Amino acid sequence: MTDLLQQLVNGLTLGSLYALIAVGYTVVYGIVQLINFAHGEVFMIGAFGALATWTLLFQGTTALWVLPIMILGAVVASVTVAVVMERIAYRPLRGAPRLAPLITAIGISVALQEAVRLFYPGAKSKIPFPQIDVVTGPALSFAGVTVQRAAVFTVGALLMSAALLWWFVNHTRTGHGMQAVSEDKDTARLMGVNVDRIIVIAFALGAFLAAIAGVAQGLLNANVDFRMGFLAGLKAFTAAVLGGIGNIQGAVVGGLVLGVAEALAVGFIPGQFGGSAWKDVWAFALLIIVLVFRPQGILGARVVDRA
Amino acid sequence: MTAVDETIRTDRPDDGPVLEATGVTMRFGGLTAVNNVGMTVRPGEILGLIGPNGAGKTTFFNCLTGMYKPTEGRVRLLGNDLPPKPRAVVMAGMARTFQNIRLFGNMTALENVMVGRYCRTSSMALTSILRGPKFRREERETRARAQELLEFVGLGKSSEHLARNMPYGDQRRLEIARALATEPKLLLLDEPTAGMNPRETQQASDLIFRIRDSGLAVVVIEHDMRFIFNLCDRVLCLVNGQVLVEGTPGEVQSDPRVIEAYIGGAADDEEGDA
């Protein structure tokens, strides 16, 4: 029982991380039907942004008040990269065959990783991430279940972000505009919605959450790595599909489900094919199964091709 | 055009119906787009399918050709039940064109028609790689047949043009040639004259007569009433997914319910034609 609870806790932590990143895939896809393959890199940039902020301004400080500023640094880095990427790489390709943006995305992804590896001092190997008071430190323990402090931060960050996002989409003019554009771009344009602006905002919004995820990941693992975006991005994309891509609640649900499923697979698949060596395989298998058998995801809606 | 006549003439066993659709129903969620529609097409007949916008005509075609799996109903072609699989339908002898032209834009006109021959030819990978005599013969025949069909629809000179660069009217005719290449017994045309000028419309109607004369049955969806009443042997009027009237052009033309249905939807209709 404790085992199960422990795996659940691990799963929810991981899942919250996936969920935060997954929102970025979903928001952008909902609006431009583009899989922003480079979104995992935006997450990675967020982590490095936070690290750079700390190194430049607060080297050696571990006080909690530093954290919000680090998050701010992460957000600035991620959002800038995402917006610039949309503007110079994706926007000119709107209307091009669908292959073009996908290949562009791969190119951006590789270029961003390499840029960080080459130009961020010391980034050729893992860099320790600062440990901040309160949100890191000795693990908490409830009835035999260990909970990392950073895990609490991660889940908390997801809850707050989700609430904010929900409010933003449903209660602001821009949010309504986003909904209109994802329903029908042309009609939205006729109704006076600035579609270009909405698209930029979608990218920025996704980057915002990815940046927070980047900080959370740094705190959880105590280090950051220029390669961290690839796998996390792929997993988060799985989460987005699982929840029904284009559906924001779905991304959150999908992230949590994927995280828990992965944790349970590690803990409970017996024999040689269990354990952490195969956990990524199971996650990818889940991705394939969902894409093939339920591409609309858990909460999504099916699109019918009209003849 | 004797060559073409030979290629697409069908040998019907008797005078039983070519197509027999009964109780075809298609629901999309709450919307019943086609509701219990029955249709019989006799050999050598041109049947018109009319109805205001959104009546369910195209959806009905999609059900017949297996593009949609009808919620209910049964489709029989030449006495055999048709499964709702597009490929099986084509193999059985029913081909169609599309309301919103769906050509292979980056292929030439000739290649488009050659794709239509796909289901009547059989070269597989190994033969194609080894290029034996059988492959060469089949390839030559495919090409010749495709060229013949292009000439039949009046596009003999455009065979090397990319489909996407062809004028609108030519594209519609190319779609017909591509459909004919599958050697159908029944041809379904979805608004073959939409966007055509009067001269092209006249040519289209001549073409359909010639197709009929070569032994095919034809079902035509159109909004252009003059065209339909001049062309068809029988007309079926669909409204809100249901058959409203069925009869000769004269009967349908004078039926007050048809006129009412069209006046009710007249505003939409003009939009649709634009």
Next chain:
Amino acid sequence: MSTSTDIETTYADDAEKVSLWDRIGRPVAPFAWPMVLAGAVILAAGCFLSWSYTDEVLGDLSIDFYPGAVQNLMIIAAVLAVIFALMYRGPFSRLGEWLASATALRVLGLGTTVFMALVIALIGVQAGGLVNVMPGAWISFVGAVLILLGAAGLTPRASKDPLHAHLPSWLEILTIVALLAIVLFGAAYVLDIEDGTVFSLVVLFTGLVAFTLTRAGFFTWVGIIAQTHRRVLMLGAVAVAFLFPFTQDGSDANMSIATQVLIFASTALGLNIVVGLAGLLDLGYIAFLGAGAYVGAMFSHSAFATIGWKPNFLLVVIFGALVSATLGLIIGSPTLRVSGDYLAIVTLAFGEIFRLAMGNLDGQDGPRLTNGPNGIPAIPDLEIGSFNFGETHEVFGITLGRFANYYFLLLVVAAIIITVFTRLNNSRIGRGWIAIREDEKAAEAMGVNTFGLKLFAFAGGAFLAGMAGTIKAHHDVSVTPDQYIFLESAFLLAAVVLGGMGTVAGVLIGATILKLMPEKLRFVADYRLLIFGLLLVLMMRFRPEGLVASKRRQLEFHEEDEELADRVEEVHLVEEQEAKA
């Protein structure tokens, strides 16, 4: 999906560019032509003088009347400029009716000016200051600028369509042979350059010449005669490929690069069936090469091989291809239900699963098949009959080393793959694939067996890659999971996209560029992935159809270019007529 409503036109600024040329050119217009000639002479003259004070920069450019590599390039440029100038006016003016000499001179002038500036900057940087730049370089620079200014003053004229240039057949064939010879010796020459900077300059210059000739309309004509004499071209290409090892004089360094290029290109051609013809995006393609390689390794005589049975190598090749094809069937099966971007992700996931599984099957986390992360090392060289691929041989007094042996074998494999590709492309199956790429629903409604063809594309492509993989295992000596990461799939896709989807020549060029550059440009080795990433982005932005565009693709990506459409059709028509005649 209605995502394709706002296409931005990016070609509107052409008009402005022209006016800029004219603005520069107008004042010099009266003496433009002599200026170009004078510039060319000055450019060449400068090359015979010393360019640099030290002899350690860019090879050796410090000796008067003994031009070094880079200086030779500028002499070639000067000769080209003279030829084009004499086409514009003078003895070659008949030729000038066919080629756009003024446009070519503008490109050439601009190119040489930039090139000279670059060289001067490089000398300045590498030798420590511009004082080390000797007068020769400045003289050549002035020459280049004169060509540029003069060319701006020439008026571009409409040239006749090379389609109607009917030259005697032997002359056309001679041209093809000459071009192929240039390719062969050019490749041998370029590969011999040790200095990375000089190498890049040579590549840059080659690009410049190619671009100049393209703008002049030369390659349009070459394209047409290549169509007419397809046989000659093919035979010639085979001969060039076959003769290449003999230009290397036993040196394994370049042959090793050449074999890598061949393996990579063969795999990319397999991928080209899936992506270029059937239009299905596969992001896990490297797994097929890997499957072949693992089969090759497991059945090899390596002490670490995990399977005791050692069958004949031909059997292993077939077995590897079949295993790979089976994998292809499995990976292709979701195409029944999934398409577009989703399919790309599914294939990516499959590719990752393959790599992870290969890393796990070490006897601890699964049956022992692959030795996990350590892989299968120490794979001995191939032995077919009594021919050992590890030994060197003497042919006509020229030594052929280990890699040359593999080169010939791989050449056969590549030839098979190219044949399969082109023949399938021009058949019922190929038409079916392209129809699926264009509009899958319509293809299905016309009776094309879409699912079967898609599966076949995956299985067929995988089969070919698996075949190459079994040889790769022996060539590489060891097989490990980290050779088959996602980035490798991205590279393969990039080769296809960079070169030109659906074409053979394009993919060969793309593969060569992607494999050759990192080997030769050691000084950018660390930056190669960064460059690669940026290249993909730029390519998609500015030339999405690839370097060598198939006629179809070119139209697809530049819809607005009506003129191009007409031209392509015309070429096609003439081809047809000639085929009939």
